[in-house]
Amino acid sequence: xxxxxxxxxxxxxTIPLLLGISLLTFGMVHAIPGDPxxxxxxxxxxxxxxxxxxxxxxxxxxxxxxQYIDWVTSAATGDFGRSIITRDPVISEIMERLxxxxxxxxxxxxxxxxxxxxxxxxxxxxxxxxxxxxxRVFALLxxxxxxxxxxxxxxxxxxxxxxxxxxxxPTSQGIVSYDMLVYTLLPAITIGTGSTALLMRLMRSSxxxxxxxxxxxxxxxxxxxxxxxxxxxxxxxSLISVVTVxxxxxxxxxxxxxxxEIVFSYPGIGxxxxxxxxNRDFPVIQAIVLLIGVAVILANFVAxxxxxxxxxxxxx
Amino acid sequence: MSSETSxxxxxxxxxxxxxxDVERVxxxxxxxxxxxxxxxxxxRGRLEYAWQRFKRNRLALFGAATIVFMVLLAVFSRPISLxxxxxxxxxxxxxxxxxxxxxxxxxDVLTGYxxxxxxxxxxxxxxxxxxxxxxxxGRDILSRVMYGGRWSLSIGFIAxxxxxxxxxxxxxxxxxxxxxxxxxxxxxxxxxxxxxFIVLAIAVIAVxxxxxxxxxxxxxxxxxxxxxxxxxxxxLSVKENEYVTAAKALGSRDRSIITRHILPNAMAPVIVQxxxxxxxxxxxxxxxxxxxxxxxxxxxxxxxxxxxxxxxIARGRWWAGLFPGLAIFVFVMAINLVGDGxxxxxxxxGDQSDTDTGGLR
Numbered sequence: 001x002x003x004x005x006x007x008x009x010x011x012x013x014t015i016p017l018l019l020g021i022s023l024l025t026f027g028m029v030h031a032i033p034g035d036p037x038x039x040x041x042x043x044x045x046x047x048x049x050x051x052x053x054x055x056x057x058x059x060x061x062x063x064x065x066x067q068y069i070d071w072v073t074s075a076a077t078g079d080f081g082r083s084i085i086t087r088d089p090v091i092s093e094i095m096e097r098l099x100x101x102x103x104x105x106x107x108x109x110x111x112x113x114x115x116x117x118x119x120x121x122x123x124x125x126x127x128x129x130x131x132x133x134x135x136r137v138f139a140l141l142x143x144x145x146x147x148x149x150x151x152x153x154x155x156x157x158x159x160x161x162x163x164x165x166x167x168x169x170p171t172s173q174g175i176v177s178y179d180m181l182v183y184t185l186l187p188a189i190t191i192g193t194g195s196t197a198l199l200m201r202l203m204r205s206s207x208x209x210x211x212x213x214x215x216x217x218x219x220x221x222x223x224x225x226x227x228x229x230x231x232x233x234x235x236x237x238s239l240i241s242v243v244t245v246x247x248x249x250x251x252x253x254x255x256x257x258x259x260x261e262i263v264f265s266y267p268g269i270g271x272x273x274x275x276x277x278x279n280r281d282f283p284v285i286q287a288i289v290l291l292i293g294v295a296v297i298l299a300n301f302v303a304x305x306x307x308x309x310x311x312x313x314x315x316x
Numbered sequence: 317m318s319s320e321t322s323x324x325x326x327x328x329x330x331x332x333x334x335x336x337d338v339e340r341v342x343x344x345x346x347x348x349x350x351x352x353x354x355x356x357x358x359x360r361g362r363l364e365y366a367w368q369r370f371k372r373n374r375l376a377l378f379g380a381a382t383i384v385f386m387v388l389l390a391v392f393s394r395p396i397s398l399x400x401x402x403x404x405x406x407x408x409x410x411x412x413x414x415x416x417x418x419x420x421x422x423x424d425v426l427t428g429y430x431x432x433x434x435x436x437x438x439x440x441x442x443x444x445x446x447x448x449x450x451x452x453x454g455r456d457i458l459s460r461v462m463y464g465g466r467w468s469l470s471i472g473f474i475a476x477x478x479x480x481x482x483x484x485x486x487x488x489x490x491x492x493x494x495x496x497x498x499x500x501x502x503x504x505x506x507x508x509x510x511x512x513f514i515v516l517a518i519a520v521i522a523v524x525x526x527x528x529x530x531x532x533x534x535x536x537x538x539x540x541x542x543x544x545x546x547x548x549x550x551x552l553s554v555k556e557n558e559y560v561t562a563a564k565a566l567g568s569r570d571r572s573i574i575t576r577h578i579l580p581n582a583m584a585p586v587i588v589q590x591x592x593x594x595x596x597x598x599x600x601x602x603x604x605x606x607x608x609x610x611x612x613x614x615x616x617x618x619x620x621x622x623x624x625x626x627x628x629i630a631r632g633r634w635w636a637g638l639f640p641g642l643a644i645f646v647f648v649m650a651i652n653l654v655g656d657g658x659x660x661x662x663x664x665x666g667d668q669s670d671t672d673t674g675g676l677r
Contacts, residue, residue, distance in 0.1 A: 020507040031523050144649035146599055148606045148622060149641035155630040167630050255512035262607045263626065273515075274607045277522040289519050293510045 006308050014301050021293035022075070026068050028289070029282050080287040085279050090287045094269065099175045101261070101268035104184050104191070105253045111192035112199055112249060117242070119196075120203025121235065127208055135200060142197025147256050151190040151263035158186065171267050187264045191256035195249045202245050206238040240310045247303030251296045366584075366661040376657020382650035386643070389415065390465030416459035417445045420616050424454025429628070432457075432635045449635035451625060457635065461643050464616035467528070468644065471617075472598035475535035476590055482536060483543025484586065488574050490544065491551030502548065505541050513538050514600055521609050531610055535597050542589050550582030557581075584662040591658050595651030602644045618644050 037051065037060060046054070055061045058081070059070050074080070080090035123135040159165045165186060170179040210216065211234055219229045258270035265271070269288055276284040370376060396411035430450035448457035490501040508516060520534035554560070555578060563573050604610040605619025606626075613624055618640040622629075625636035 016503075017506065017510060020503070021510050024507060025519075028519055028523055140649065140652065144595070144645055144652055146602055146606075146619075146641060146644050146648070148603060148619075149637070149645065152622065152626060152629045152637055152641070153634075156632065156634050160630060160632045251512040255514040258514055258518070259603045259607055273518065274609065277518055277609055280522070282522075285519070285522050289511070289515060292512065292515050296510050296512065 003305075003309060003312075007305055010301060010304050010308075014297055017297050018294065021297070022072050022290060023068070025286050025290045025293065026071055029286060030064065075287070075290065081283045083276075083281055083284050085276070085281045085284075090283050093272065093284060094287060094291070097268050097272050100184075100266060101257055101270065103175055103181070104187050104261075104266065104268060105250075105257060107184055107188035108191040108195070108253050108256070109246075109249065111188050112195045113246065115192070116196045116199035117203055117239075120200040120242075121207055121230070123200065124204040124207035124211065124238075125230065127204070132204075135204070139197040139201045142193050145193070147190055147194055148259050148263050150193060151187065151260050154186050154190060155263070168265050169267070183264075184266075187257075187260045187266055190260050190263070191253055194256065195252045198252075199242065199245060199249065203238065203242050206241045207234060210234045210238040240307065243310060244303045244307050247299045247306070250299035254292055254295065366658075370657055370661040373657040373660060375653050376660075379650040379653030379657065382646065383654065386465055386647055386650075387469060389462045390469055393459065393462035393465070394420070416456075416462045417447075418456040418459045420455060420460040420463040422455060422459075424450070427454045429633055429636065430454070448639045451621070451636050452628065457621075457639050460616040460621060461618070461639050464618050464621060464640065465643070467611060467615055467617035468598055468602060468619070469647070471528070471532060471535070471601045472594045475532045475539055475597050475601070476594050478532065478536045479539030479593070480543055480586070480590055483540035484547055484579070486540070487544035487547035488551060488579065491548035492555060492570065492574055492578065498548070501544065505544050508538070508541055513596070514603060517600060517604060518609060521604065526609060526611070528611060531601060531604060534604075535601060538600075539593060539597060542593070543586055546585050546589055547579075547582055550585060551578055554578050554581050588655060588659040588662060592652065592655035595648040595655070598651070599644065599648050 037055060037058075052061070059067050062070070078091050080094075082088065083090055083093055086093065119135055123132045126132055155165075155167060159167045165183055169183045170177070173180055175181075175184075216229060216234060219233050220226075254270075257268060258273060260266070261268045261271040262274060269291075273285065273288045276288075391411065392413040393416040394414055395409050397409045398405050427450070429452060430446050432449040433446055446456060446458075448461065451457055451460070486501050490498040511519070516538045517534040520537050521530060524530040524533060551574075560573060560577055563577050568576075601610065602617070602619030602622075605617045606623045608623055611617045611620050613620060621640040622637045625633070629637040
């Protein structure tokens with residue numbers, strides 16, 4: 001199968017999934033007992049005429065399946081309605097905060113890759129030595145430590161004791177400012193620690209597996225320098241399985257950001273979601289949940305395509 | 317974990333007698349007479365074999381001891397009385413011990429924060445003893461951490477148990493029957509897997525509201541997915557075995573084939589996953605508490621304690637959040653050690669130095 005056909009086939013599988021998550025996020029609101037209009041009017045008594053007007057405005061006088069189609073078609077164009085709390089368009093609230101979360105996520109991803117791959121390679125190369133043991137202990141600690149505790153400890157040490165960072169993010173300067181980017185390092189490291197621990201061990205085991213293969217012995221036997229054997233042969237092959245897992249880290253980073261943004265009072269999507277769940281602002285909650293679902297599905301899609309590109313055996 | 321499963325093995329023996337007229341078959345066909353013996357022995361043998369290996373794993377035993385210790389501390393921190401609606405024993409104290417040095421709700425707002433101190437450790441009385449310090453309201457943090465285990469730990473164990481009760485039947489049905497049922501159940505699993513663990517839990521809480529059982533339900537909605545997937549995969553590989561065909565040919569009902577012949581042979585990876593999931597679940601429950609979507613701020617759940625004190629920690633009062641945070645950390649660590657031990661016990665050939673994600677995403 002050519003790569004092109006594989007991509008098309010794989011893309012076709014994501015379509016029902018995307019439809020499914022849109023149904024799920026839409027159905028979420030309808031699973032709440034009570035009349036949805038109460039969440040819009042916040043339980044104020046209305047005369048029937050105004051109530052009908054509001055129902056018509058939000059499309060609540062239509063049958064459910066029409067409401068769903070309306071919601072999906074306008075969501076596809078980026079229109080998620082207005083927030084119940086602020087009355088602003090949901091999309092503008094999200095777009096305001098999305099850059100922060102994206103920058104933080106990309107930084108976390110960068111931290112993860114930059115630390116996990118080298119340490120994993122070293123642990124595999126010196127397997128069953130003290131170095132490998134140390135990396136194993138670090139992985140155990142990194143997986144078990146709650147990210148919010150790690151974040152709070154980082155704040156305590158770097159912001160409170162050493163005074164290197166402010167306690168609250170310098171939000172007023174916007175995301176593209178030196179101060180804000182430097183501050184973002186803290187939450188990025190907090191999120192990155194957990195995924196580094198996972199990815200490092202994965203890198204190690206995949207590398208250990210490759211190191212035992214025949215072609216490595218051949219490469220060594222024909223006198224290639226050890227550096228070339230590891231970098232050109234083993235590393236490339238063992239990175240293949242790591243790529244897929246790295247894409248799964250997108251989900252890990254998203255869930256990390258929800259919690260860590262609270263720790264650092266970081267003005268991102270996750271904090272918006274948590275705040276609005278407290279206020280039961282369903283248009284915003286729906287939009288964010290849908291967005292996250294789509295992001296994860298797309299990440300998995302990219303991972304599969306990358307995998308198929310790197311390892312052609314997968315396509316069949 | 318293993319005691320629970322060995323109970324299941326005896327149960328299997330009991331059902332066998334009721335579903336099957338053993339005596340009649342035995343008198344008719346000598347071949348059948350050895351079958352039940354062999355079956356129950358094989359089932360017990362494998363668990364015992366795994367238990368033998370687990371016992372030799374010091375790290376895993378250490379983890380198990382830590383878990384038992386934390387559970388005991390939580391149970392014996394304060395006396396437990398039965399609720400008033402309870403028949404016969406209403407209002408009676410069933411657990412009279414009180415290991416916590418102070419009442420976790422005992423406030424001293426005027427003094428407020430106190431640094432941890434070893435002062436009064438040997439004075440013989442518990443008054444004025446603040447090993448872990450005191451929080452903003454002057455409450456003893458050690459007592460609150462001990463008492464708070466009741467929430468954090470029970471949520472973990474109950475949610476995983478309920479997730480198993482949902483995931484195993486659904487996964488078994490999907491794997492055994494295949495076809496449309498399989499398609500529907502597994503597509504639902506795929507769909508829910510599109511959301512990160514905590515995001516889906518938040519969405520469920522957004523619908524249900526906050527509270528103890530709401531939180532458990534949210535964790536179950538997310539938690540059953542891995543079991544359904546694992547058990548389905550195991551069943552697909554197990555159900556082609558000759559003994560399943562033989563059981564079918566003997567006229568066993570589908571339910572008894574699944575529960576007696578297939579499930580026992582497919583349980584090992586589920587047990588491993590369930591062990592590791594307890595840690596993840598406690599972690600997510602604490603995270604939900606921390607972001608303010610868990611239990612009420614008055615409860616001593618570990619995540620909630622951190623939530624209440626997060627500003628204090630960032631401003632230098634480290635003890636207020638460090639100890640509940642450490643409690644979560646130590647518990648999750650211990651569970652992971654046990655989970656790794658259980659996996660190695662069931663699968664000695666696997667790469668022992670690998671760490672598992674425990675479904676953490």
